[in-house]
Amino acid sequence: MRNEGGRTHLSIYVDGPSPGRKRFGDQTRLFEDLILLGRDAGVEVQVLTPGDLSARRAHTFTGMEWVLTQPAGADVVLRRSGLFHRQPALAARELVALRRQGLLHTLPRQSGQKWRLYTWLRTDHRLRSHLPPTWLCARVEDLIALLAAQDDLYLKPLNGTQGQGIYRVRKRAGRVELWSAAASAPLVMSTPSELGRAWPAGSWIPSVAQQTIPLAQIGNRPFDLRWLVCDGDDPTIIARVARVGTPQAVTTNIHTGSEPRFAEDVLEDAFGTKAARDLVGQLDEIALAVAGRARQRFGPYAELGLDLAVREDGRVYFIELNPTPGRKMLRHLDPEVHRLSLQALLEYAIQVRQRRGG
Structure with missing residues (x-):
């Protein structure tokens, strides 16, 4: 898939596609902005989903709508999904192949x-x-043991994102409070040992526990x-x-x-x-x-x-x-900062191509 042509090509590898206007979920507008900005900067941007490589197709935005097109060779491929719900095994194989080709420039x-x-x-x-004290909780018993010495902890999924699955566990007034991001009030237990009964382990184990800052x-x-x-x-x-x-x-x-x-x-x-x-x-x-x-x-x-x-x-x-x-926070913060962050991706792709002698 390496680009042998004269222009810089940047591919985005993402879960999907989905039916309707938001073909790539909440990232759809980001990709539209990146494609249009890339055209002004001389960088061709295309979007790939699992299976597109073998089917020899790619998604691009005309400025009015999304269309399928023939894939161009790539100088840089960026993975923009953490999890792949559609064809996860195929996505894993394709991403491994892209990394072996030296094209994937997203950290694993x-x-x-x-x-x-x-x-x-x-x-x-x-x-x-500069690292908060951190422990691995592979069992409920690990958390109960920690609470013998710690009064305030954050539990986080090993691979969680966007604040999902995070809990705060506090000991106060002889009781244990369990706060979730979505709850308006805590689950209260009289002793740490009650955690195993009141809080199903399958919902959070394994996790890391970090001392609350x-x-x-x-x-x-x-x-x-x-x-x-x-x-x-x-x-x-x-x-x-x-x-x-x-x-x-x-x-x-x-x-x-x-x-x-x-x-x-x-x-x-x-x-x-x-x-x-x-x-x-x-x-x-x-x-x-x-x-x-x-x-x-x-x-x-x-x-x-x-x-x-x-x-x-x-x-x-x-x-x-x-x-x-x-990029949601950047769009809300300042459209110009958002644009500059996308421009940085385009400039990165240009630099990679230049280093290869393109």
Whole structure:
């Protein structure tokens, strides 16, 4: 599938297609924007779904509608789905083939697996002190044992995204409270041992448990941070976004109701101008260090999303990595930032082609 022609070609590999206008779900508009922007930049963008490679077809947007076309050779392929519900086995085979050809420039899904991520990042002396204490919970008994020494934990699926499946477990006033992102009130148990009976293990095991970080706040609204990093000749931080949650929110994910704001502004509101400037510098350093380690371990990538946090006392943390970061928060934040983030993907594809002598 390698491109032997004269133009740069970027392919997006995604789950689908679906019937109706939103052929690729919530990402449909993103792909439309990328295709139209690519034409202005001299980059041909096409979308592939499982089976399209063997059927020799691709999806493109005319500006008015989606149509099927003959696939062009690719310089770069980006995977934009974490899970494939349609033909998952075929998708896995095709993605492996694309990676072996050196065309796939998205970090593998296992790069974001939370326990593996924690265990290899903690070997880096620069990052070790910026990781929240984390434990693997493979059984209910692991969580019960943790609660003997910990009063406040977050449980997260090993491969979860968009804030789904996250729970907060707190010991207060001799009881255990279990909060989910969707619930308005906790499930309350008198002892940790009741967890196994009140909370079906199949809904969350295995997970990682992370010691709760007392997030910095503006007013009474906690916030965490998302840094978008683009690889290339000079790895660059494309966007810095704060996700400002609602009071008492279990998660600060945009999909669960948080408000995106420019990170620099939120940090300045919380800590003052000078401290905010210093914090942005620290967060940039951590983000680029994690991105560098990810590249060494898994190979080149076009982009990744890094979740970070600042405690009330100003201590900074790296939380997790997303190899297929969404753009919803950027569109809500500023259309120009959203456009520049898409432009970075196009420029990355151009750089890859130039390095190959195209």
